[in-house]
Each structure stands twice: as structure tokens, then as C-alpha cells.
Amino acid sequence: MNKIAVGGAQVAYRVDGKGPGLVLVHGTGGNSEANWGHLIPALINDWTVVRPDYSGSGMTCDEGKPIEVKEMAAQIVAAAEAAGVIPFDLVGFSLGSAISIVIAADYPHLVRRVILLGPFLSSKDPRQKVQFELWRDLIRTDRLALSQLILLTGFSPTFISIQGNEGVSAIIDGFMSEINWEGMARQVELDLSIDVSEAARRIEKPTLVIGCSHDHIVPSSQVKSVAAAIRGAQYTELYTGHLAHVEKPEEFILLLRSFLLSSDD
Template structure:
């Protein structure tokens, strides 16, 4: 039987008009009362992908498929997204980091690299500082040191207002601010509306609200100073959501920083540039 996750990926790939991750059946692991969905594909050194707010596997675009050619790629739906079911309680970075760790352990991958996007970057830092024996290196994309930064907090407050009053407008705003104007213009109105329509049936709205609430209070400045593994911070030159990613690099000792020509939702329009930067970094840091 085809799982809901498989249907979601197939449907959204059609709506986006592009190839996305290879469809893989979800596996599940129980963590602190949550039944966490995850997927494994590829073969080789392990890399774990940690999504941003409201994100699904499809939002990695071609990243999963490309990395899976030479690596074991593990992705998951942490609480609030996708096929994961939990008790609906408030989210914390440690709770989500525990889910990532449990997924990696259930996958049997041993030590692994982590790529975290936006909120996922905060989760990745939390994991790296609480389980340094497991995390080989970090790639942090469009991450932010603190959700309390005034402009970012205003963004998150607006997200919450729209999630409670006009969910279509929330998704439209997310795309308009997450992608560059040139990319949106190239896509056209019809494609943008198709993306929204494709996402709507599978959105966990209550879960997304909990994720945004965590965005607002997430603060990894102290944890970032304790990161000991090799780290690449990837900033997006046209990010209209998070503007403090370069600051994040200043907190992490010895981190490298690389800018790519993309908006916040980097994998829609900057996947190849991101992959090149990531591959170069991982190749240099592989031990």
C-alpha cells in the first residue's frame, strides 16, 4: 500500500514541475511519547537532514537524491510535521534534538554529518552540543542565533496570526519571502498557486503553530559557542526571512561561512550551488 508520505511527495513533485527526493517508505521510532517518521536512502557515509519550520522532505528538492548517490541520507518529520504523531505538547530544541538522535540510532548509521535548515539549524546545534560523540560535522543553512531578534520576531508573530486566520495567506507569504523575486516571476502565478494547493492537504496546522512558537523562543547563542565539530554556515544572499545567519557563524569557533545566490528556501533555487559547497566541505572534513 502506498503511504501518505509517498502520496505527498509524488503530488508535490508534480505541482512543482521538478524532480524531488526519491520516494521512500516511512519508518517509525518511538521517542518520548512521539511516533517519529523517518526515511533512509542511498549508501555510504551517513548524513542526517533536519528540516525547517513547516517543511517536508520534498522541500530539499534534488538535495536528497544527489547526496544519496554517495551517502546514506536520513531525513525525518520531527514533531509538528508530516507523518509524525505526538501528544501535542510544547516543543523545545532538546525534544527535537532527541528525535533526531533516536532516528539516527534507529537507522544504525553510527556517526553522521548533519544538515540543518532554518529552525533545523538550531536543532542541529542543540544535537551537536548534547551528543558530540555522534555528530561528525554540521552544515547550517539560513540559521538564526535567536528568534527574539526584533525583525525576525515580527515575522514569526505575523506567521502565527495568519496560521490562525488565513492559512492560504500564510503559505503565500512564506513563498513570497522565501524565494527571490526573480524566481517567483519565473515560476509565475499558476505555479505558485499549485505549490500552495499541493501542500494544503498534508499540512499539520496545529503542529506548524507549535514549531513557529518554538522559532520565537529559540536561542542557540550559548550552545553555538560550545560546538566542537567542523561547521559550515551557509548564508542565502537574498534571504528575506532570516537576515542574521552571518552572525551565527561568529558564535561557532572555527566555523567556515559560505554565501549562495538564493532566498531562504534555498533548495528550490540554489540547490546546485548549495550541493557544491556542501560536497567540498564534507570532502575536506571527512574523517
């Protein structure tokens, strides 16, 4: 584990592999190991993979102030620069996709290609606003219920059913133990206020936007609006819930490799 000072934060990041840079940006309540760790063996022979923990997650420490998307973007960029992987391919998941949109727009000289999994532009959608408000309230009052809710909305029904009762309990226990709850509460406040629509329109890098057919956290209709906002973006869909890279990691890796290894700069 490495750390770099960025503003008032000590940003933790992991570096694995060899080759050109690949930066992975996790989602709300996640961290660089929980979201991406299981994918690293499939990536390290082709890329130097950098996995930062932004504020509120993992081993990153900060002053506890409200989280701003541009500050999170600066944290990710600083970790990539410290790891010596400039320029880099950029993969963002959920809130990490919103942060990645800002990086691609504000630091275009650092980015080669962009993959956005389950992205959203803003929290203006009424359903999404209710969802994040519910997350915020359950973090305060019933974290077990929130872990159960994330399971139900984050995975497809088929995936949940085939886990069996023990598998489902293990996933929920994992959420309970791995999530930095106070940090997630701060990230949810960002989810409720974020708007990266203008940044999306400024992206001029090859971009792949991935929606998920059973996504009840960021429905595919919202993901398609992200693709429409980015000039020349490609859109594809996985037959999964929001946590597609967990539910069907092989299919996600196949999309990632195909796009990153075949796209023109």
C-alpha cells in the first residue's frame, strides 16, 4: 500500500503489474480492494494497474470535510502520477465513473481511453434522489438493512438465487465488515449533489459506456444518457445487476480488454 499527500488527505493506492497505466476508480461505499481486487490477476500482465482509495474509503485518511468531485479527481490523478503511469487508461464504476468523467474532461493530456461502468451524470432523477436519501438514512439507523438493500438492488435476481442462503449471508456480512460507513455517508452526500453533465460534454477521448440490464441502482436508461452526452461514446450492456464486475467478472474483463487493446488513441 502506497500513500501520497493531496490537499488535506493522505491518499492510499495500490500498484500491481507491468505495462501501460490502467487506473481503476471504485464506487460509493467501496474501496480499491473490495471493488477491484478479484480482477487484478487478469490485468497485471498487460497493464500497470493503479487502484486509489478516494476520501471516505479504504486506507485513505483526511480531515472529514464534505467530499467534492473535483477534489476526488485530483486525488486519483495524484496517485496515477506518483505511480508513474502517465498517460493512463481510466475505468470508473458508479460514483467512480462520475469522478472519471471529470478526470477525462479536466486532465485530457493524462488520459488515453475511458470505460464507465454503471455511470450517472447527476442525482436529479427523482428515483435516484429517493434511493440515495434512503441510503443516507439507513447508514445512520440500520446498516444491516442497507447491506440487504444493496444486495437486492446491486445484483440480478438470478445471481442472488444461485448463491444459496449461506452465500447470500456471506455477501451481506462482507458488506457489513468492509464498508467504511462514516466515509460512505460522506460519499452519499456527494451522490445527492453531483452533476458532471458539463464535464461529460467536454470529453474527447475514446469512451465505452457499460449499462446493466438488471441495474436497480443506476438503471440503463440513465446510463444511456451518459453515452449520449459524450461525443462518439460506444454503449454496450451486460446482463447483470449494478455490480457487473462482481457478478460476471469474465464478461466485464472481456469488454475491457477488447476496448482498451483495440481502440485507437
